[in-house]
Amino acid sequence: MQILLAVLTVALLGGAFGFGLSYAEKKLAIKKDEKLLELEPIMPGVNCGVCGYAGCNAYAAAIAQEGAQLNLCAPGGPDLVEKISQIMGMVVEVDPDQRRKVARVMCNGNIEFTAKDYLYDGPMDCNAASLLMGGDNTCKDGCLRMGSCIKVCPTDAISLDGQGYIVVDEAKCISCEKCVAICPTHVMHMIYEDSEYSIDCNSKLPGGRVRKFCSVGCIGCKICENKFPESGCKVENYLAYFDQAVPHSQIAEAAEACPTKIIIKR
Amino acid sequence: MSYIAILLTFIFINNFILVQFLGLCPFIGVSKSSANAIGMGASVTFVTTVASVVTWAIYYFLLVPMHLEYLQTLTFILVIASLVQLLEMVIQKISPALYQALGIYLPLITTNCAVLGIAIINITNTYNVMESFTAGFAAGAGFTLAIVLMSNIREKLDLMPVRRAYRGMPIAFISAGLMALSFMAFDKSLLTNLHLV
Numbered sequence: 001m002q003i004l005l006a007v008l009t010v011a012l013l014g015g016a017f018g019f020g021l022s023y024a025e026k027k028l029a030i031k032k033d034e035k036l037l038e039l040e041p042i043m044p045g046v047n048c049g050v051c052g053y054a055g056c057n058a059y060a061a062a063i064a065q066e067g068a069q070l071n072l073c074a075p076g077g078p079d080l081v082e083k084i085s086q087i088m089g090m091v092v093e094v095d096p097d098q099r100r101k102v103a104r105v106m107c108n109g110n111i112e113f114t115a116k117d118y119l120y121d122g123p124m125d126c127n128a129a130s131l132l133m134g135g136d137n138t139c140k141d142g143c144l145r146m147g148s149c150i151k152v153c154p155t156d157a158i159s160l161d162g163q164g165y166i167v168v169d170e171a172k173c174i175s176c177e178k179c180v181a182i183c184p185t186h187v188m189h190m191i192y193e194d195s196e197y198s199i200d201c202n203s204k205l206p207g208g209r210v211r212k213f214c215s216v217g218c219i220g221c222k223i224c225e226n227k228f229p230e231s232g233c234k235v236e237n238y239l240a241y242f243d244q245a246v247p248h249s250q251i252a253e254a255a256e257a258c259p260t261k262i263i264i265k266r
Numbered sequence: 267m268s269y270i271a272i273l274l275t276f277i278f279i280n281n282f283i284l285v286q287f288l289g290l291c292p293f294i295g296v297s298k299s300s301a302n303a304i305g306m307g308a309s310v311t312f313v314t315t316v317a318s319v320v321t322w323a324i325y326y327f328l329l330v331p332m333h334l335e336y337l338q339t340l341t342f343i344l345v346i347a348s349l350v351q352l353l354e355m356v357i358q359k360i361s362p363a364l365y366q367a368l369g370i371y372l373p374l375i376t377t378n379c380a381v382l383g384i385a386i387i388n389i390t391n392t393y394n395v396m397e398s399f400t401a402g403f404a405a406g407a408g409f410t411l412a413i414v415l416m417s418n419i420r421e422k423l424d425l426m427p428v429r430r431a432y433r434g435m436p437i438a439f440i441s442a443g444l445m446a447l448s449f450m451a452f453d454k455s456l457l458t459n460l461h462l463v
């Protein structure tokens with residue numbers, strides 16, 4: 001009798017709480033914004049945070065409720081902006097010039113071409129290595145090739161190839177710039193996907209010093225800038241960069257004339 | 267026992283974390299940043315206070331009349347788990363701001379032994395309903411005190427040159443041990459000296 005009473009009490013109590021909770025859930029259910037329900041599934045879902053919100057759902061909520069800007073999502077690109085503007089019933093001018101950007105390591109060095117200061121024997125992580133006198137490379141602006149960017153890439157677009165170069169699979173890159181943020185030497189840059197040429201060096205040291213430790217670095221000789229003014233090349237801080245926005249009809253000749261051959265056709 | 271004595275007892279003398287070692291999981295898990303620690307502490311305080319009163323009522327109005335006192339642990343777990351779920355829904359409905367602050371911690375508290383602990387301690391000490399309420403609040407406040415202190419220590423520790431073998435959890439456990447040691451200074455004689463007993 002006593003056992004039966006105990007079993008009944010607990011069973012009734014549990015049953016009452018169960019029904020109470022399920023009733024309360026119906027009664028207290030919160031109506032989610034319909035637009036939010038439509039927005040959430042079309043977000044890329046990589047939660048990269050480029051938009052400045054905590055994740056894709058947070059950005060969707062911000063669009064639906066706080067009127068956030070519609071074009072903040074880099075991975076989604078113009079396609080997503082168009083979809084969002086359809087759902088929100090707003091017209092957003094998609095800039096036709098807005099070209100896709102992809103990450104690229106601006107460094108041609110590897111063990112063969114670039115000297116080392118010391119033999120690094122620690123955790124295989126660029127940021128750990130850079131704590132020790134800026135890394136084992138003599139060139140403190142070059143790629144450390146330990147793959148911090150590989151680890152943070154949300155789409156596995158970055159990999160280490162056989163010759164020790166970090167390569168970015170441009171089809172997979174979603175322009176989230178996480179690799180740019182994590183790179184301790186700032187050698188990872190965002191370039192336009194349709195850019196024909198790229199100047200793969202990040203060293204801001206004078207030519208004489210660059211030549212001592214790297215055979216594939218920019219020595220700041222200004223041949224590209226002075227001899228080929230129409231090449232789109234500019235030299236600043238002993239480092240050339242390629243600007244696709246200005247006329248660049250002579251870039252092929254400049255690439256040919258570059259003494260260290262760092263202007264590379266992609 | 268006066269209410270002040272109950273407050274002192276549960277905040278300092280019998281601090282849930284540092285003296286009774288109840289609710290250690292969130293104490294270590296959620297004490298990495300002080301903002302999270304404050305949120306967790308507030309949630310626990312809220313739940314212990316409400317749970318104290320509700321379990322007190324269940325015990326004296328349901329279990330005692332039916333002579334089922336030995337079922338208290340089982341019933342209390344049931345009550346607390348349902349209560350936390352209900353609270354979560356209610357908070358989400360009536361105050362989205364509070365839900366933003368406490369929401370993610372509430373499911374963690376569902377099966378927290380600190381909440382069950384205060385419910386059973388209230389019964390063992392034969393508190394009345396107001397005393398249970400005070401004890402529940404004080405237990406939560408003690409929990410908050412400990413977890414906030416701990417989070418501040420851990421934020422500092424993150425910036426310190428700690429030896430690699432001690433970094434992270436080991437140094438956190440050592441700090442917790444030293445904090446517990448210092449809380450041993452609060453003793454029952456405190457109440458006698460203050461003429462509260």
